[in-house]
Amino acid sequence: MAGKVLSLLPPLLLAAAGLAGLLLLYVPTRDVRELPALKYGIVLDAGSSHTSMFIYKWPADKENDTGIVGQHSSCDVRGGGISSYADSPSRAGQSLVECLDQALQEVPEERHVSTPLYLGATAGMRLLKSPSRWPAQLRIQPVRSTFGSTASTTGSTRTASSAMAVTRSSGGCWLVRCRCPTTPAHLHYCALLEGGGTHGFHPCWPRGYSTHVLLQDVYESPCTAAQRPQAFNNSTRVSLSGTSDPALCRGLIMGLFNFSSCRFSRCSFSGIFQPPVAGNFIAFSAFFYTMDFLRTVMGLPVATWPQLEAAVVTVCNQTWSELQARAPGERARLPDHCAGAMFVQQLLSRGYGFHERAFGAVTFQKKAGDAAVGWALGYMLNLTNLIPAEPPALRKGTDFGAWVVLVLLFAAMLLAAFVLLLRQARSADSSGAI
Known part of the structure; x- marks a missing residue:
């Protein structure tokens, strides 16, 4: 008799597993939104005295068509400002290699092609004789072959971008720059x-x-x-x-x-x-x-x-x-x-009229939160409007109650299998004693 039960056990377990699978097909499911992937953007702030690289990131699905941009990291380019390379524009591109290598390491490889690279060289460009030629000459081959696109900006966007950066970072007001800079x-x-x-x-x-x-x-x-x-x-x-x-x-x-x-x-x-x-x-x-x-x-x-x-x-x-x-x-x-x-x-x-009383309302800051305060953050924030959002990733999920029922069902199956195995073992022991 025990042999017959034992011979029926495998098909019984398979039937139970099949029944559980059929039940799963009828369990109500719903779409669960996964955490959005991150997009990245790079801004080179090439000033008259030095150049800095900022790497920004934001959720790929965006919000109200604008990315919630945060600073990922930064890098200070060695050497002088962009205007110091007036006689050799190619050296200006070469000076960026070290920081661009850092960007290669920190931006996920699958995001390299879709990561835009922007050059902002307003103050430095004003000191050059033929600034219109420079953006193209700065796009060295490693940049073109690695990141998705390059672009340049001028002074008309800088003040507005600074305001956006400060508002985004701290909700405060902002101070503009003089049109004739103090270089x-x-x-x-x-x-x-x-x-x-x-x-x-x-x-x-x-x-x-x-x-x-x-x-x-x-x-x-x-x-x-x-x-x-x-x-x-x-x-x-x-x-x-x-x-x-x-x-x-x-x-x-x-x-x-x-x-x-x-x-x-x-x-x-x-x-x-x-x-x-x-x-x-x-x-x-x-x-x-x-x-x-x-x-x-x-x-x-x-x-x-x-x-x-x-x-x-x-x-x-x-x-x-x-x-x-x-x-x-x-x-x-x-x-x-x-x-x-x-x-x-x-x-x-x-x-601006910041005399004795109003001067106390001015704070001098390098960072607000975890981001450097400056035009680059606001510039990247604004440019996310031009970068398409990615559709949200979805996966199938079950309600918690249905999930609990399935867990109990599978647990009962395991318990039944254990009981059958235990009875089979006792029956075998009894037969051996006789």
């Missing part, structure tokens, strides 16, 4: 015209510092284009020396602003409308680095408006040897800290 080339060319002749004096540069520039380059600066004479010797080299004069430097900086024309009820400068200063503001990019230099390198307090004014005068009174002693590792940028600090002070006070 070293622009400021010292303006100073040169004040001196005249083949030797000029730069009141914003420290005493003991000097350099030589071509007169042709002087008049290609946006700050000096209006003063360009009809005829001059392009090859003339001019010596420019620092004098450490805060008062003259302030006057030079103020020459960059135009407060005389305003078609509206009130303006900031250059005829641009500005409402009254109210609320909280975030100052980033050059604002942050300038204040950080005054605080950390110079050791000066800048929490209040009088403290900032005093700090600017102090740094503009420094000699070249004194500055080098304070920051020996920043020799390339040291001559321009006085001009930068003076520009920030005058832009905040005369340009």
Whole structure:
């Protein structure tokens, strides 16, 4: 008898398994949305003094057709700014290889082809003679063969992108940039015209510092284009020396602003409308680095408006040897800290109206959350509107109650099989004892 039961056990188990399978076909299911995959985008912020690469990511299905963009990582490109490669554009592309290799490692391989790469080189491009040729020359072959596309941007998108970045990161307000930037080339060319002749004096540069520039380059600066004479010797080299004069430097900086024309009820400068200063503001990019230099390198307090004014005068009174002693590792940028600090002070006070009371509402930040505050984040956020969303991935799922029933059913099958095996074993033992 036991042999008959044992012989029937396999088909019984198979029948039970088949019955369970049939039951599964009739269990109600529903579509369960899986976690969305991630898309990636790369922005190269190629400024006049240095280049940074930012890798961003967002859920591929997007929300309201706009990606919820977050910063994945960043990389600082070694070497100078994009304008330093004016005579050899191919070297500018080569300088990006190290950071692009990082992007290859951090962006999943299956996303390489669909990852867009954008070049933003507004400030650096303005210092070049033929900037229109550069975006194509920067698209080195590894970039073209690896990432999906490349594109470039100009200054018209930069301010709006900065606003979007700050709003996305912290919900705060934002500070715009001056149309005539405070790059070293622009400021010292303006100073040169004040001196005249083949030797000029730069009141914003420290005493003991000097350099030589071509007169042709002087008049290609946006700050000096209006003063360009009809005829001059392009090859003339001019010596420019620092004098450490805060008062003259302030006057030079103020020459960059135009407060005389305003078609509206009130303006900031250059005829641009500005409402009254109210609320909280975030100052980033050059604002942050300038204040950080005054605080950390110079050791000066800048929490209040009088403290900032005093700090600017102090740094503009420094000699070249004194500055080098304070920051020996920043020799390339040291001559321009006085001009930068003076520009920030005058832009905040005369340009935007952040005086004593309103100045307390301004915070100087490099990051908001886990993302660097700047135009690149807002630019990538806006460009996700042009990148198609991926349809959500779905899988079949069962309700929890049905899942519990199936678990109990399979458990009962296993228990029944165990009981049958146990009875078979006992029957065999009894037969052996007889």
